[in-house]
Amino acid sequence: MANIKIPTSFNIDLEFETANLFQRFVGWLIDSFIRGVYIVILGYTVNNLQLDQVTSYVVYFFLGVLPVLFYFLVLEIIMNGQTPGKVIMNIKVRNMQGGQPSISQHLIRWLFRLLEAPYFFWNGIIPVIAVIRSDYDQRLGDIVAGTIVVSTKTRATLSGTIFRDMSAVDYTPQFPQILKLSDRDINKIKNLMDQAFKSRNPELTARVAYRVKDVLEIQTDMQPAEFLETILNDYNYYTTR
Structure with a gap:
């Protein structure tokens, strides 16, 4: 875990605490569990519907493969840099200026996630090595996209948003x-x-x-x-x- 200081336009550094390897891994496990449970429920439902083989393949593709494939990309965009696993682990994806990543940055992270996914041992070890060797606990996708995963834990009692009624x-x-x-x-x-x-x-x-x-x-x-x-x-x- 490391701290990163980001200069703002007011010439005052804003400090973030990066998410460590354990937080990121557990968050990934939680998201993998959620996806696994979803696939099991989908398979059970499709089997009970007694669909023909072609229809079953179509249903599995659109309701199974695509949601699982785009899980991280879509959720991190619509949930402001988080997935359910990241929410539970109190971590969030931000850009290197401390703001919300752009769509292109999310897309780059997602593409590299596909390359770094642990299909085989050597795939899974790549992000681990990258996070350990990075100054700010970044995997390759973060480094290329210009993003960072930070801790969201705060004890602040001020409003969590600038907007007041x-x-x-x-x-x-x-x-x-x-x-x-x-x-x-x-x-x-x-x-x-x-x-x-x-x-x-x-x-x-x-x-x-x-x-x-x-x-x-x-x-x-x-x-x-x-x-x-x-x-x-x-x-x-x-x-x-």
């Missing part, structure tokens, strides 16, 4: 300058806030607040944490109206 309160925004920032900028601020809370690092919160004030040319006597919460609320207020 401001329609339920009589809210008065304070910093219209926040509209100069993009969704990506706001997400980075939120990630840094969560990182500061997780590591109990008020200095990081203060640095983030100072940098935001400097970029947006804001002057306020608010405490750093209160200020950052306010700009998140302001952003939601302005962008949902």
